Amino acid sequence: MNVRAIFLWLGLAGAASAQGFADLGASVEGFALPERGRVLEFPADHGAHPDFRIEWWYLTANLTGADGAEYGAQWTLFRSAIAAGGGAGWQSPQLWMGHAAVTTETTHRMAERLARGGIGQAGVEVGGEAPFRAWIDEWEMRSTAGPGEDALDRLAVSARGDGFGYALELTAEGPLVLQGDAGYSVKSAGGQASYYYSQPFYRVTGTLDLPDGPVEVTGQAWLDREWSSQPLAADQTGWDWFSLSFDSGEKLMGFVLRGGEGDFTSGTWIAADGVPTPLEPGELEAEPLERFAVSGREVPVVWRLRLPGRGLDVTLEALNPGAWMATSVPYWEGPVRVTGSQKGRGYLEMTGY
Amino acid sequence: MIRASLTALLSHWGRHPLQLVTLLAGLAMATGLWSGVQAINAEARAAYARAAGVLGQDRLDRLVPTDGSLTVSQFAKLRRQGWAVSPVLEGRVAGLRVLGVEPLSLPRGAAVPGMPGLASGALGEFLAGRLVLVAPETLTRSGVAEALAGMEIEAAPDLPPMTVLADIAAAERLLDMAGKVTALLVDPDRALPGAVPDGLELRAASAEDGLARLTDSFHMSLTAFGFLAFAVGIFIVHAAIGLAFEQRRPMFRTLRALGVPARTLGALVLAEMLAFALIAGLAGVALGYGVAAALLPDVAATLGGLYGAAVPGVLELRSGWVMAGLGMAVAGTLIAAGQGLWQVWRLPPLASAGARAWAMAAGQTRQMQALAGLGLLGLAGLALVFGQGLWAAFAVLAGLLLGAALVLPGLLALLLTAAAHRAKGVLAEWFWADARQQLPGLSLALMALLLALAANIGVGTMVASFRTTFTGWLDQRLASELYVTAESPDQAALLRAWLEPKVTAVLPIVWVDTALGGQPGEIYGVADHATYRDRWPLLQAVPGVWDMVAAGEGALINEQLSRRAGLGLGSMLALPGGELPVAGVYSDYGNPSPQAMIGQAEFATRFPDAAVVRFALRLPVAEVEGVAAGLRAEFGLDDRALVDQAGIKAFSLRVFERTFAVTGALNTLTLAVAGLAMLASLVTLSSLRLPQLAPVWAMGLTQRRLAGLDVARSVVLALLTAVAALPLGLALAWVLLAVVNVEAFGWRLPMQVFPGDWVVLFAAAGVAGGLAALVPALRLLRRRPADLLRVFANER
Structure with a gap:
């Protein structure tokens, strides 16, 4: 089965079409559209929004072993709908895709799972057997939050693939952060937007299962939640996205959407207490410094990022430049080290190369 | 040079x-x-x-339910336990095999013909359950378009005929099997996470599917x-x-x-x-x-x-x-x-x-041949007694045919010698002696004739026996006057209520598909009714068999299951929900699969989910038309949903006739070839035996008389061969009925003989012999006396 072809059509794959990366600029007939000013409600909005075309639960973790070795881990669940709404059993138009990866300085192991909605093989549930639960096959992100806590405050996350696996315990040490205008994140000059919030304050402990044996790790993690029906403009070809945690406790989420009438950059400065400040379009300056050949493409793996207004001038360097996700929708996703005016760690995602 | x-x-x-x-x-x-x-x-x-x-059935292992039922939620549960399996829903509707697949979980090795060729947009349609794939030739068959009404159809030349490939969502709608799964394909790239769960069994990939095995015997024949x-x-x-x-x-x-x-x-x-x-x-x-x-x-x-x-x-x-x-x-x-x-x-x-006259020094050869032939017949006997399986059966056939063919010249020589001794008069003696003289040259052709005739008698007897048994069996088995199938259980209930006051009896037909004796088969629930008690074609039964079945204390099995699984009366039959003793064995011609029947109450206990949608109706023949018309008008049933007894019989007999159309055609062709062999041999001989005819002619026999005698001799030899072919053909028929059919189809048929057919065949053999001799005879007639005279001038 040519899974790639399915996702091409579904709008998750391939930059070849004129509809932007992964067809995310395609038309949205029948689907709901994000509205500025809608107040996000939790825990309900942790769950799925089947009337929107696309949605994800995106967790990245920067981890360190007992010997000081650095690791990256990814757990992602994508939802993509052929049509808006639900449906019983196989008749459901909802499709799910899971990506998991573990990155070391020299290796990048990853796996992919695909599933239909409506039958229980994959899904996201708020309430029920746990305050929050997202799963595909045996991969799971399950809330272990107690009463009075946000459902995403504590998570147990596990996944397994060819040659790797992990089980991580996550505890949030800060609040949820609404990106953009109170969770309404504009993606192009033409006004395309998505709902977008994050939980960037996780402290992590857990175990990585690697071919050489289990590795106990600790570190930090960042969860992104985003849903939309047409997050890109038709002429946007891809993006570069950064989530950085500085040693100062401050954090930066920033992205560059390439193509169209010049690149569109945006982001959020997050204070150590979690108070977000949206960046003005164009305020963030991102400049690729070095490219690396992977999977037949040239991908920038060293970046210079500047926020002149905040005196930020940092260099991002991939822990492993070969962190290529050779999935149905191929992209680059891996941990980065931050040096310069601030030090820290983070994750870099690059699509559409 | x-x-x-x-x-x-x-x-x-x-x-x-x-x-x-x-x-x-x-x-x-x-x-x-x-x-x-x-x-x-x-x-x-x-x-x-x-x-x-x-679906890579030849490369992928599959998990199949042991009791015939597997649900989508079981599949989802397995996936969540880490089983890399992909669901398949398979079933039949309107003569089509519907194959539902789930493209997202389908393992890489599961090549699905036609799928990669889909344009990306069409693939979305497929996933949305609006598009199905069908081989182009299937599209032209009648009923296919109706069965797939409302679906977008794309031609996929690599699909087998009469197969519809659909997304599992579309398949469950087409088959009316929501929430069901028939098998799970196992992804070979990922290890199994544990032991196979209860209620499922792992079936290894096999290049040869059940179809190849089932039909093997047919192709061997x-x-x-x-x-x-x-x-x-x-x-x-x-x-x-x-x-x-x-x-x-x-x-x-x-x-x-x-x-x-x-x-x-x-x-x-x-x-x-x-x-x-x-x-x-x-x-x-x-x-x-x-x-x-x-x-x-x-x-x-x-x-x-x-x-x-x-x-x-x-x-x-x-x-x-x-x-x-x-x-x-x-x-x-x-x-x-x-x-x-x-x-x-x-x-x-x-x-x-x-x-030398061609192959004349044949006396000794003949003895050797006869001995070899007897040896082969002996071997055939041994293979019959000790051999097993289809190959042994064919060894018996080969030994029998070849042995008999080799013995034939010796036998004919004996017969001709005996005839010569009894002959009175010079001409008669010469006639027989000359016949014996020609034997070596003709023996190969006569052997060919023997084989062709024996095959004709054997296969003819088998087919005719089968036909007689089959029609009798159909009369017994199809006791009900009308058979009706509802579109849904709800409609079935309405149908039943409507029918009850109008007919003598409404007999529900319920069944589930399940494994029996390790093969896919069916279990039926049978109503306790005189229709079955009086007429069901039981081959063996314990006393009070129907009471036992009605009480749920025994099961009936078909002959195929009985033979393949070695189950006799009183044997315990493994069934979902516990085993039952075999109370009877019934003949079930035309069905390759194992089958069992249990009482309807027992069936309902064991298979509460099985829907009742089909009924057999008993009613006076004169009222069949009226009730059928009423059903059509009231419920809009079409011809597929409403079949009368005569319709089913006609259909069954049509299948039967087509089954043996091939053997019939091959038979006739073989006989034609044998006739040609006779002709070739006689033509050969005619030019060689001029020296033997010339002296007889010189002594006063006219050419016309000589030619007539030649034709008569050929007819006699052909008839003698036919006589010899009769027991051989009957032996052949017996082996076909008692050994080959049992192996091939799983049923044994009583042998019946049809002497009327033999008369026709004898006549055909005689005519063939006569016709074959006609060309040489005409040639003899046209010979100039000078040719005959020249024999005496010749150095030999």
């Missing part, structure tokens, strides 16, 4: 065109029948391979037939080649005397034979293609009717059987020409050119 020698060798055929025609025609026919059968088999096997290849025809054809070739060698003896000697080395001469003759083999082989392959193309639709219908195997009715030219056909032609020629070639090789240059 070589060119001159070749010209000399080939000039012979110019002088004897009939011989050349016989040689080529015999070889072409032999090759043709053989290749035809092989072409049919190849086509069917390719169809099975295609069917097995869909065809192959055996093809081989028989080939053997008969080779007799003709042998006759023609033998004659050509004999007649060219002086030429060989002359060539050798002129200095052509034996080696060169041998090589030239070999080359000549190979050239003939290739020419005739090509013609044979073409003929085979024709035979196969003509027979394939019937074979396809048979395979569909008997085994549910979808085989296209259109023949493809495949290199496999084409090459095999040419190979057989060459091999056959070499076998037929071996003796002659050997002689050319060893011929001393100065050997006498005296043309």
Whole structure:
């Protein structure tokens, strides 16, 4: 089965079409559209929004072993709908895709799972057997939050693939952060937007299962939640996205959407207490410094990022430049080290190369 | 020198065109029948391979439910336990095999014909359950478009016929099987996370699917037939080649005397034979293609009717059987020409050119042959007693046929000697003695005739026995006057309420598909009603069988299951929900699968989910029309949902007739080939036996009288052969009915004899003998007296 072809059509794959990366600029007939000013409600909005075309639960973790070795881990669940709404059993138009990866300085192991909605093989549930639960096959992100806590405050996350696996315990040490205008994140000059919030304050402990044996790790993690029906403009070809945690406790989420009438950059400065400040379009300056050949493409793996207004001038360097996700929708996703005016760690995602 | 020698060798055929025609025609026919059968088999096997290849059945293991039920939620649960499995939903609707797949979880090895070719937009349609794939040829069949109404249909040439490939969402709607799964394909790239859960079993990938196994015997029978025809054809070739060698003896000697080395001469003759083999082989392959193309639709219908195997009715030219056909032609020629070639090789240059009458020194040979024949018959007996399986059955058949053929000349010689002793008068004595004299030259042709006649009697008896049994069985089994199928359980309930006051009895027909004795089969729930008690075709039963079944204390099984699983009365039959003793065995012709029946109350307890949608109705015959019309008007039932007894019978008999149409056709062709063998041999002999006829003519017998006697002799020999063929044919029929059918289909049929058919066949044999002798006889009539006189002037 040519899974790639399915996702091409579904709008998750391939930059070849004129509809932007992964067809995310395609038309949205029948689907709901994000509205500025809608107040996000939790825990309900942790769950799925089947009337929107696309949605994800995106967790990245920067981890360190007992010997000081650095690791990256990814757990992602994508939802993509052929049509808006639900449906019983196989008749459901909802499709799910899971990506998991573990990155070391020299290796990048990853796996992919695909599933239909409506039958229980994959899904996201708020309430029920746990305050929050997202799963595909045996991969799971399950809330272990107690009463009075946000459902995403504590998570147990596990996944397994060819040659790797992990089980991580996550505890949030800060609040949820609404990106953009109170969770309404504009993606192009033409006004395309998505709902977008994050939980960037996780402290992590857990175990990585690697071919050489289990590795106990600790570190930090960042969860992104985003849903939309047409997050890109038709002429946007891809993006570069950064989530950085500085040693100062401050954090930066920033992205560059390439193509169209010049690149569109945006982001959020997050204070150590979690108070977000949206960046003005164009305020963030991102400049690729070095490219690396992977999977037949040239991908920038060293970046210079500047926020002149905040005196930020940092260099991002991939822990492993070969962190290529050779999935149905191929992209680059891996941990980065931050040096310069601030030090820290983070994750870099690059699509559409 | 070589060119001159070749010209000399080939000039012979110019002088004897009939011989050349016989040689080529015999070889072409032999090759043709053989290749035809092989072409049919190849086509069917390719169809099975295609069917097995869909979904990588030949490469992927699968998990199947042991009790016939598997749900989507079970599948989802397995996935969440880490099982890399993909669901398949398979079923039949309106004669179509619907195959529902789930593209997202489908393992890489599960090649789905047609899927990769889909444009991306169409793939979305497929996933959305609006698009299905069907082989182009299937689209043109009647009923297909109606069954897929509302669906977008895309042609996928690589799909097997009568198969609809759909997304599982579409399949469950087409099949009305929401929430069901029939099997789970196991992804070979990921290890199993644990032991196979209860209620499921792991079935290993197999290149040969059940269809190939089921139909194996059918194809073997065809192959055996093809081989028989080939053997008969080779007799003709042998006759023609033998004659050509004999007649060219002086030429060989002359060539050798002129200095052509034996080696060169041998090589030239070999080359000549190979050239003939290739020419005739090509013609044979073409003929085979024709035979196969003509027979394939019937074979396809048979395979569909008997085994549910979808085989296209259109023949493809495949290199496999084409090459095999040419190979057989060459091999056959070499076998037929071996003796002659050997002689050319060893011929001393100065050997006498005296043309011995061809293969005359036969007395001793005949004894050896008879002994070998008896040995073969003995071996056949041993194989019958000790052998097992289909191959043993065919060994019995081969030993029987070949042994009998080898014994035949000896037997005929004995008969002719006896007749000669009893003969009164010089002419009668000469008649019998001359008949015996001709025997060696004719024996091969007579053997061919024997085989063809025996095969005719054997197969004819089998088919006729089967037909008689089958029609009787249909009358018993189809006791109800009307059969009606509802669209849904809800409609079924309405139907029942509507029907109850109008008919004598409404008998629900309920069943589930499940594994029986390790094979896919069905379990039926049978109502306690006189319809079954009085008429169900039980072969064996314990006393009070119907009471036991009605009380849920026993099960009925079909003969196939009884034989394959070795279950007799009182044996315990493993069933979902606990085993039951076998209370009876019923005949179930035309069904390849195992089947069991239990009481309807017991069935409802064991299979509470099985829907009741089909009913058998008992009512006075005169009211059938009225009730049927009422059902149509009230519920809008079409012809598929409403079938009367006569309709089912007609359909069943049609399937039956088509099943044996092939054997019938091959039979007739074989008999024709045997007739040709007779003709070839007699033509051969006629030119050789002038020296024997000339003295009789000189003593006053007219040419007309002599010709008449020749025809009469040929008829007598053919009739004697037919007499010998009768017991052989009956033995053959017995083996077919009692051994081959049991192995092939799982049922044994009572043998019945049809002497009326024999009379026809005897007449046919006599006519064939007479016709074969007619050409030489006419030739004798036209001979100038000078030819006959010249015999006396000749050096021999």
